[in-house]
Amino acid sequence: MPWWEVVGWAGSVLVVVSLMQARVWRFRVMNLVGAVLATAYNAVFGIWAFAAMNGAIAVIDVYWLWRLRRERSDAAVYAVVEVASDDAYLRHVLAVHADDVARHRTVPAEVVDDALADGPHGELAFLVVRGDETVGVVLVRDEGDGTGTVLLDWVTPRFRDFTPGEFVYRDSDVFARHGLHRLVVPTAPTGAVAYLERVGFRRVDDRAWERAV
Structure with missing residues (x-):
């Protein structure tokens, strides 16, 4: 199996497994890594619709990870x-x-x-x-x-x-x-x-x- 296919499958598996996580932080981290791998895979093969979708998911995950880290010790939260x-x-x-x-x-x-x-x-x-x-x-x-x-x-x-x-x-x-x-x-x-x-x-x-x- 070509190594780019390994990257693509790894990204897909991580996205799916992330959806099974109960913990908010773990879900976001796994989903982010999976989305980044999937974005790279789709971009290499010119599948731009899926590259754009996974890229957007990665940006959303980064935002929520930043927000969760900022709020983890916030007495106002x-x-x-x-x-x-x-x-x-x-x-x-x-x-x-x-x-x-x-x-x-x-x-x-x-x-x-x-x-x-x-x-x-x-x-x-x-x-x-x-x-x-x-x-x-x-x-x-x-x-x-x-x-x-x-x-x-x-x-x-x-x-x-x-x-x-x-x-x-x-x-x-x-x-x-x-x-x-x-x-x-x-x-x-x-x-x-x-x-x-x-x-x-x-x-x-x-x-x-x-x-x-």
């Missing part, structure tokens, strides 16, 4: 909404995404299963929203001595390439208002280490992490 731990909408979000929450939460299952067996009760609960879309949930249990234990820090699949949870920790007043002086993650999976460091936690022993409020 994301907001943190505190809700009651027994809030009906919070329970709905956790129920709808139960399987994904179990697979991708920052805090391991053994830490929170008992606490959340019948749904959250008495924890501080925060929804991270982007416009009118809920993109994350953070639950913190007040231990009564100024310490809050993070029970859940979860982000929806679409925004897992970003860190919307950081907006909860950035606005430390939401914890200080409840008398908390520090937040603790008793144990964290290896995959959560980079995230915890990014949002201000530091390792205190082999497993535990903490962050001053």
